[in-house]
Amino acid sequence: MNQYEVTFAGFGGQGIMTAGQLLAYAGIAEGKFVAWIPSYGPEMRGGTAYCTVVVSDTRIGSPIVTNPRGICVFNRPSFDKFEPRVKANGLFIVNSSLIDVTTSRKDINEILVPANEIALMEQNVKATNLAILGAFIGATDVVDFETMKNTITQKLGKRKELLKSNLAVFDRGYELAQKHAGQKEKA
Amino acid sequence: MAKVLMKGNEAIAEAALRAGANNYFCYPITPQTEVAEYMAKRMPEVGGVFLQGESEVAVGNMIFGAAATGKRVFTTSSSPGISLMQESISYMAGAQLPCVIVNIMRGGPGLGGILPAQSDYFQAVKGGGHGDYRLLVLAPSTVQEAVDLMILSFDLADKYRNPVMMIGDGMIGQMMEAVEFPDKDADPKPPDESWAATGAKDRKPRIIKSLFLDPVKLEENSWLLHEKYERMKKEEVRFELYKVKPENEFMIVSYGTMARICQTAIDELEEEGVSIGLFRPISLFPFPSTQILEEATKENVKALLTVEMSTAQMMEDVVMAVVGNRPVEFYGRCGGIVPTPEEVKEKILEMQKTYSK
Structure with a gap:
């Protein structure tokens, strides 16, 4: 990997910014260059939110990326807005719990992740972002699986009662993406 | 020190503290409000002064006052707010006061918008306020560089007894990148306090002003400032x-x-x-x-x-x-x-x- 860019998009409260920051922290832990840039503007509570993270082995040029290699969408408006922006041959992770459509593009790798259901399975409804992040790492290995888990433990470890389920949700997302990759290879 | 992930605005704030700037006056404005937020939290921890003025005009004058005492002082704002400070910036240049001003630029003119822009270039480098003066202006391109230049800005302000402006756009304010702060904090004391208003006990009062009604004196002051700017041209090109x-x-x-x-x-x-x-x-x-x-x-x-x-x-x-x-x-x-x-x-x-x- 030389450079990977990923956008996380959804609505306020889904942990979009946190997902991006966790990835950036993990990048730093591996000694990589990182840039995290949020959408900012006249926003409102419950409105759309997105952030882009660039992880690179070398100094990062533009932190703004029009067509990132990966995009993770958490809700329908984000799907509509960002689906055309995924770089050709890129990755498109879709929260299928809230999005009932799939891409018609043939040149991208779409992974459907029922993130809300996964989070509910672990009785941690707020952890949908970790299911998506898990799937993203499972599909890309932008940072190492263990680095990411250590980062989550470090950054979200304050609330010990939630840490176990946070990590479990991440694991489920990760496994789902790995399984998806396996099936693709077979096919 | 280990690298930390920080927003540009927060990193600028922390860098100022590391440079020993324990006096901060501000008025909130997007996209730099995080600096004020960060300072409101950190200043009490370091025993410094955090004060939100009633307007940027007031803030500009607060900076003048604090700078006149020889203490390290700074403010941050965004385009329309910086315009409101121009009068005091000109006064500070005229009175030869060191301070650091950060402009996290947004689109203008007028109230404009809140998204990134570089449209205050003229205002920053050509004076901005009235009179024959210049600011030393620095422009970082990464969050790390914002930290490094912020620390440097205080040294340059002291070296030349002149306001230094750091300009960035909303992007650098809002972006998070890995930053490393210097291990050792700067010495907060300016190298020379011989001009500062530190309390005139057992000595003659010092007068800090930009008013020179005698044209000979005013011309003298203007050429003195000009000499400083010429010296900057020789020594501070980056x-x-x-x-x-x-x-x-x-x-x-x-x-x-x-x-x-x-x-x-x-x-x-x-x-x-x-x-x-x-x-x-x-x-x-x-x-x-x-x-x-x-x-x-x-x-x-x-x-x-x-x-x-x-x-x-x-x-x-x-x-x-x-x-x-x-x-x-x-x-x-x-x-x-x-x-x-x-x-x-x-x-x-x-x-x-x-x-x-």
Whole structure:
């Protein structure tokens, strides 16, 4: 990997910014260059939110990326807005719990992740972002699986009662993406 | 020290504290309000002064007062707020007071918008307020550089007893990157307090002012300031070259975060066989004119392109620097729209067609 860019998009409260920051922290832990840039503007509570993270082995040029290699969408408006922006041959992770459509593009790798259901399975409804992040790492290995888990433990470890389920949700997302990759290879 | 992930605004705030600036006055405005937020939390921890003024006009005067005591002081704001401070900035330049002012620029004119822009270039480098004065102006392109330049700004303000301005755009304020702070905090005491209003017990009072009704005295003061600016031109020029090589046919001149976007464009152009480099001024005043001329007049260089998030402001300084020796073209977006690497690339490819005839 030389450079990977990923956008996380959804609505306020889904942990979009946190997902991006966790990835950036993990990048730093591996000694990589990182840039995290949020959408900012006249926003409102419950409105759309997105952030882009660039992880690179070398100094990062533009932190703004029009067509990132990966995009993770958490809700329908984000799907509509960002689906055309995924770089050709890129990755498109879709929260299928809230999005009932799939891409018609043939040149991208779409992974459907029922993130809300996964989070509910672990009785941690707020952890949908970790299911998506898990799937993203499972599909890309932008940072190492263990680095990411250590980062989550470090950054979200304050609330010990939630840490176990946070990590479990991440694991489920990760496994789902790995399984998806396996099936693709077979096919 | 280990690297930490920080927003540009927060990193600027922390850097000021590391430089021993324990006096901060502000008025909130997007996109730099996080500096105020961070300072409100941190100042009580370090026993410093955090004060939100009733307006930027008041803040400007608070800065004047604090600076006159010889203590390190700074403020941060964004474009319309900086306009309101211009009167006191001019007074501080006239009275030779050191301070640091950060402008996290948004689109203008007027109230404009809140998205990234570089449209306050003229205001920053050509004075801004009234009178014959200059600010020393620095422009970081990464969060780490914002930290480094912030710390440097206080030293330069003390060295020249002049306000120093650091300008960034909303992007650098809002972006998070890994930063490392120096291990050792700066010595908060300015090198020379012989001029400061520290309490006139057992000594003659010192008068700090910008009012000189006697024209001879005022002219003297103006030439004294001019001398300082000339000294800055000799000693404080800062810039960075990226992929500038003798075989280059084109050179982009761009500063701040815009320069990083050009960097990506240059990487991609290189893959397509275009020979091009980037000249990134770090100090906008003093402007690296001599160095730009030197690079621009290398044998193979056909033309220059300045790229800005404005309607061509720095371009004027680039044109002056190359004094007609090479054509200078411009590409820019404004109002909060950030040029993409693709747009810059397209412009260069267009120039390649024009100039390869």
